[in-house]
Amino acid sequence: MGMLEFLYSQLLVTPVYPTTSCAGQTIIVTGSNSGLGKEAARHFARLGASKIILAVRNIKAGEAAKYDIENTTRCNAAVIEVWPLDLASYQSIKLFATRASDLPRLDILLENAGIATHDWEIVQGIGHERTIAINVISTFFLAILMLPKLKSSAKEFGIQPRLTIVSSEVHAWTKFPEWKAPNTFDALNKQSKTTFSERYPTSKLLEILLLRKIAPALEGSGVILNALSPGLCHSELAREGNPFLTFLKFFFARTTEMGSRTLVIAAMAGSESHGNYMHNGKVENTALSPFVRSNDGEKASEKVWDELSTILESIQPGVTGNL
Numbered sequence: 001m002g003m004l005e006f007l008y009s010q011l012l013v014t015p016v017y018p019t020t021s022c023a024g025q026t027i028i029v030t031g032s033n034s035g036l037g038k039e040a041a042r043h044f045a046r047l048g049a050s051k052i053i054l055a056v057r058n059i060k061a062g063e064a065a066k067y068d069i070e071n072t073t074r075c076n077a078a079v080i081e082v083w084p085l086d087l088a089s090y091q092s093i094k095l096f097a098t099r100a101s102d103l104p105r106l107d108i109l110l111e112n113a114g115i116a117t118h119d120w121e122i123v124q125g126i127g128h129e130r131t132i133a134i135n136v137i138s139t140f141f142l143a144i145l146m147l148p149k150l151k152s153s154a155k156e157f158g159i160q161p162r163l164t165i166v167s168s169e170v171h172a173w174t175k176f177p178e179w180k181a182p183n184t185f186d187a188l189n190k191q192s193k194t195t196f197s198e199r200y201p202t203s204k205l206l207e208i209l210l211l212r213k214i215a216p217a218l219e220g221s222g223v224i225l226n227a228l229s230p231g232l233c234h235s236e237l238a239r240e241g242n243p244f245l246t247f248l249k250f251f252f253a254r255t256t257e258m259g260s261r262t263l264v265i266a267a268m269a270g271s272e273s274h275g276n277y278m279h280n281g282k283v284e285n286t287a288l289s290p291f292v293r294s295n296d297g298e299k300a301s302e303k304v305w306d307e308l309s310t311i312l313e314s315i316q317p318g319v320t321g322n323l
């Protein structure tokens, strides 16, 4: 997306206010104690969801979000539950997924949690740089662990469960030289000032490359897998001092509520969204970067999925069989 399209989208497009009922649905929103995730959860509560699980790493902040959403939507106190989920810990992800597999049904897994940091750090116990660990490896580990529940919900209830990943238009704002390295995830673990400045966009690009590779394997399962860009929105995302994001937000950001509409729309989108990218609440693969749509992008999808599969199998042997 060029600068003109970005400005047009930020300043002149208003995503549609969601009105479709969520009655009877069970919905998980990761990273829902703040920002877009919290506002998306508020929409789901307003739209009558039966159960909304706020999957958060800080229970106190999750409880505060629950209280706030209940107060503004007047939803029944039994609707919202706060469950611990720390994407910086495989153990936490496994515990969360085991607990969630006991849910009677799962209609939506909205994978929203993510970070944008300026500080290099390897996550202990994961062994990967924090942005890649949280935004990519753990996000897909959770997705793949939850596939059996999503698939069985599709069969048992005749529904089309959604697995929705919150990506970003900044996926286009990286040169991503690491894709040509013998092993991309190893290359991303080597500290380099030049490429680390593009780390957040790279993580968002990886989400899209991986989604495009995985989606065909889910054809016929009933599960809809899609990704979206919410546009630039006010939230806590720049809290770790990403000066570029802070600067852009000051001038161009949407309100958090307005941005969260795009999450809700994608999480309720039909099969036309499967394997696709949604922008401003519409399926719009033409808004994907030229790299994603190129032959090299296709090769990169294949390569990073092969590598991620190896990583996931080393965390939990057999897990990729869930696909």
Ligand SMILES: NC(=O)c1ccc[n+]([C@@H]2O[C@H](COP(=O)([O-])OP(=O)(O)OC[C@H]3O[C@@H](n4cnc5c(N)ncnc54)[C@H](OP(=O)(O)O)[C@@H]3O)[C@@H](O)[C@H]2O)c1
Binding pocket: 030, 031, 032, 033, 034, 035, 036, 037, 055, 056, 057, 058, 061, 085, 086, 087, 088, 112, 113, 114, 115, 134, 166, 167, 168, 169, 229, 230, 231, 232, 233, 234, 235, 236, 237, 238
């Ligand atoms: N805001 C934008 O302009 C924008 C644009 C495009 C895409 N996005 C994407 O939108 C998503 C939501 O971001 P946001 O803008 O709403 O920012 P935010 O307010 O910072 O929300 C991020 C959420 O992720 C959670 N999180 C971070 N690390 C986690 C971990 N290790 N385990 C579990 N949860 C964790 C945070 O929890 P804590 O509060 O505990 O840290 C928070 O709830 C992200 O994926 C982001 O990349 C945002």
